[in-house]
Amino acid sequence: MKIRRRNKANPEFSLAAMTDVILLLLIFFMITSSVANQSAIDVKLPKGEAAPSVPNLLSVSILPDGSYFIDDKKIEKENLENAIVDRMKNVKNQSFTIRADKNALHQDVVFVMEIAEKYKYNIAIATVR
16 A cells, blocks of 8 residues: 655745845845945035134143143143143133144044043134134
8 A cells, every 4th residue: 555645845945035035135235335425425614713712721732743731831641631630620611722733643632532521621622724
């Protein structure tokens, strides 16, 4: 007596579901790649004509070689935070000016900005008109 199976597995594979998934991935990557390129737009920022304000009593200068100055007095990087905090203790206007040379490293400017953020000081970045 021969016993036959009625339900045989179909050896063919349907690619319809795979095609749908690939199409959705393609659409997703096309949309996200167009959004990522928007930050590469060249933007020309306007120059401001600000009214004269209260001058900051403290000025931090940064030279291209990485040296720091507080009001024309050279300060080592390790002592800069303490020097700024000491000068700002009794100041009513909790702000200072960062005067960085145009060839100064961005890292050096960010270091001073982090000090201002840590102690919630306001900063102004000096530029040339």
